[in-house]
Amino acid sequence: MEAVRHSDKHASVPIILSGLTFLTGFLVTVSFLAGDDQGRVNLLYLLLLFVVIPLASLLVSLLLLVTRSNQGLAGWLLSLPVWPRHWRSHIAELVMSPLHRPWLFYASQLSAFMLGLGGLLGFMFLLLLSDVSFVWRSTLLKAEDLAPVLSAIAWPWQFWPEAQPTVAMLQTTQDFRSGAQTNDPRLLGEWWRFALAAQLTFNLLPRCLMLIIARMIYGYRTRLAASESSQLTISSAGDNQVHDINQSAPIVDHIDKSFALINWAQAPDMCLAALHSNIGQPDYETGRNQVTDSADGIGFPPTLKPVVLVKSWEPPLAELEDYLRLLPGAGYILPMDWDESGINPVTPAHIEEWCRFTGKIPQWQVLQWR
């Protein structure tokens, strides 16, 4: 874009959002895995946290990607009215950026990834510093009912046999509130590998993939915007300026003595007739070609005052100046304006132009009869 540039401020927002979601993921997981008073965690709830919710949010992300929506986790977070005032105006600026959508999608994926990462760290934290007992409870389901479902969930990490669920494990870890079910408490911790694999497979890996895709889309759009803005270039070389010319010849409305008319403009008879009636008959009358081709380059008797008739609308050229500088003494420039319908008044702009030009020639004046 030529005017609105993608702001560097974009960089700080994902970091802040990621920090927040990381902390949230950590705290939620730690709170959840803290379990009940005996440190028992319901495996089925854990599946909800590590499999169902991540998969559902992943589907939402894919849907947003397909529908090119500008919402997502980051969009939702940024729309919350909790940010300080200076942040709100900053967020509002981000919203109108041309790269807002891909950026928002990227920020959402990064936030979701950091949420998962926070969860993973919380999980590892508890595994290291606490004894987590994974149990499951159900009135309706038996271990044999649940085993195929868990096996299906564990299908992606078949290469890791220790993380595979078995009916025996399920039977051992089924919990009834009325009493404990296993004599060996260490068996209750065996599910950690399954839980870890589930979290990695259904949360972190796909989210990582989405993050890479989002980054690529954002990078592509950024490059595209940059290339679009630099496509067409217009450069210039040279520096002409409008110069103020101060000298200006005086305007007179009559001439006192006999004169020679030089019809530089090759004006038609109606112009000459008007001239005769306004300033009198010239003592000598000649045309442009006659004077320039003449032997002395002047082309009229030097005792006469020259009156040079020019087209008012044509800008004065240097070739006229060259001719005027050959002439001895003073003279008059007579700009006239005409067309097929007759003689027109000379416009002030044209008069001004001719006065500027005549001012360069010593003793010359502009003639305009009233």
Place this chain on the structure above:
Amino acid sequence: MALNPVFAVVGHPNKGKSSIVSTLAQVDSVAISSQSGTTRSNEEFTISLGEAGFRLIDTPGFQRPAAVLKWLKAHANSAEKRADAVRQFVSDPACIEAFPDETELLRPIVNGAAILYVVDGSRPYGAEYENEMEILRWAGQPSMALINPIESERYVTPWTQALGQYFRIVKVFNPMQDDFDQQMTILETFAHLNEAWAEPLQTIVSALRDQRRRRQQDSLQLLTKLLIELCNYQLDQKVLNAQQAETLKPALEARYFQKMKAMEQQAHTELKKLYRYQHLQSDIFELSFEDNLFDTEQWIVWGLNRKQLTMAATAAGAAAGAILDIGLAGHSLFLGALGGGLMAGGSAWFGADRIADYKVLGMPLGGYEVRQGPVRNRNFPYVVLGRFLWLTHALQHRNHARRDALRISEGELSEQISALAGAEQKALHRAFDRLVRQKNISNLEEVLAPLFINPPSD
């Protein structure tokens, strides 16, 4: 890859050569004046897209065509020597001194530039032009004539007839008034001078059309940014007591209004730059702010007001309680977080005034904050919108050759809004209502977009 074309814009002085270059190159830096002889040396403009592009060269006008033709005739007695004579003329030091304008204007032509000969179609044809046209014919380069109807098209026909005897292509082009499509048509016509130029010229024409479309989108983004900035802008300052706050009011008001005007002016300048107007002068009547936008509020430690302090204390208390809960492995049923939050929040709410009176190392922990803005007048965003749309429309329909100033007005905004579909109108009014209440609007750009599709009436 074909060589990119170069066009030398030549002709009599003051016939609009610089105007034509200015409009076709979309630059307003070209010196244009009613005084003849403003262009004293060649000025070159390169319009390029990657490797494709073309160059336009603005040249001084002919000043001594009769003498130059005489010189050329003296140096070439047969047709095959004419181009060489022109080349010799351009490089001859004596000619450079005697005919500075002609040697300057003919230099790009002898170096391969095509000729764009410009005349004024509002004034009658004159035989004195034949010297110029003859010199250009001698140069032997591809050539085209452009009739510029500066004041009227009255003499276009006789000019067309006369020019047709010297130039294969004769076109009428008004650099002050012809619209963008007509400008593109002229650029496309240049390709007729040489088939090899069709590709680079077509590339540039397509790029210029794309650029025009993008500018519309970019204008929309500028407007969105401006509206959000103006409607959210607030100026605040901390003072020790209420009396000091009241004293500060006029200065704060003045700073606020000045900043608001500057923000709008900055957006207008960016909009002009977007349309490649670097030198365009414009004036605008001042924004009016009817509301009393001044407000004073007490603040306590770290610049927080009572509500913010309570919320911060609640969050901190809850976090501390939550750590306790985690330490107890959830046995406390989150009572730690709940109790911590309630206690800390309550203390902050009821103890805020007392905290404000405390001093640490002589520095007070509380005071007053004076604020100016943000705007609450529902009409305000419409005024900003109307002025911005008017300027956008003016720039879209203005040619770069014009040098007159713009007088920005609000235009007929109500008509433009009426032209929108009912749902679009509602969305706009709703969005502006949210704007003056400083609510976030994620789709403001989409809401404003239809206004850029329906341009204001002239």
